[in-house]
Amino acid sequence: MNFTYDDTQHAIRDLARRVFTEHERHKELEAAAQTFDDELWSALGSTGLLEVDGFLDQCIVLIEQGRTVAPVALWTRYATRRDATLAVDGVAADDRAPEIVFVRDGAVFVAPTSVLEARRTTAGAEYVVDVSGGTKIAMDPSDLLDRAVVLRCALGVGIAERALEITAAYVGERKQFERPLGSFQAVQQRAANAYIDVEAMRLTMFQAAWRIDQALDARREVSIAQFWASEAGQRIVGTAQHLHGGMGSDIDYPLHRYTVAMKEIELAFGGSTQTLARMGALL
Template structure:
């Protein structure tokens, strides 16, 4: 196992960090949050122009090459900036899945705009009801409801997993398709999510991806949330340590008080745990090795340790930590979103336990 960063990871992380430091200002964040989707379209366009949205997509398909490790590096940088762009949903999940498992029609239709930052794609991975697809003579009929679909209000296309008589498959749905309803939903961090309802929606046969796309989407989604959580908690801890050095109480910085120093030390250990388990899982995925246990471990740490770091950051900041005019509150709600996305700590700990029980 090699935890050293590749040259491409370092380069992409540096480029992303420079763009985000320049563009993700308090004013831009407030402007994005004033809309219904928490989306900074100019930033999305800029990321596309820089080539960052092509990371992980083969050069032959218009991307910049590289792979999942490089995508994770970009996600960490986006998490550090709590950037209001749907990179995980559009690039890491939807565009990557279409590039890997979609047909030439889907690739030609959706990849150019998504990689250029002109359009947004997404994947609907949560189930409120069992989503099913019934074959017809020349296509499929999809039925089901998906909630909290990321970037659902601005997405031009959705990847939707559904059960079929031959097992789960992934289908490509657009808001313009017959009997499709998209309704925006509110979330605690203002992220642009939506409810997607499919009522016997007819789709042609060329809208179905290879069956392997089902596992691909789940793997990349779990890994992506862990990478975002690393960036979120890493930066939250830096902000909190800086505040503890500057905030004076009883004649000295609060960071010199033993209780505060211990909370910060515990948070540092938690962030290192998130980092270690993320890159362990990412490396296994990048090498094509079995990764279910590593992913469950990484998501458990992202959820459990992420919870502790987020609350430590708020507690050390005191009342200012929940002030909507202070930047820390964005990291708190972002960390809570990442904590529960695709299952909280308990769900993944149970999955890990079940896997260990059945290990030979």
């Protein structure tokens, strides 16, 4: 058993980190009211990251995307293996792709994105879908959904990991009572709990990803990963917000994007209560 990245995976990670970091420009995009980063999408294309095939490799790329909360719908491309967007529970991710993929009556359908009814979310990149028509395609719906959930969990790992890094740096610098905030035990212990949560999210995600990659039954593992991404993800961004004090609520500071994005990771496939109910049915 090997729990570390191999050389190829390191290379993919390094490349993805470089591309996403070089294109971290939220304020610029927000000022131009852009909810999708076209330049980043081109860069992902020219570096070959859009064509990454291995499921574990896809997850590695998405962790890197989560770290910068980059506004591109990469996970939908990976999950659907086409330039499409995926609609789940009546909500779709972005409207950039020419078609939309959705599950109905135990089968996968596609329809043109013109069926999308635009209703913005807090993050401004999701849309409600009203799908009645559509063309049936040959794709296993449970495989599609499992992949989608785990890819979203990978995004969540990146979001959580980076939110905690930003927080650790902040409490290391911020002084009150003549000491860095991070030297108070109440702060240290809360941050340490968040670290344990990040690692639990990472391990449950990779466990599910590995079983999918090996074409093994992954239903339970997918639910477990989703549950951790929902529950621990919220604890982590809650800790990050809290340890930033008032600073975290000011949208001039980057943290709010991580908080909102993490809430979307939790909700996109139905919230933690639904996840638990689904898991219970499997046991």
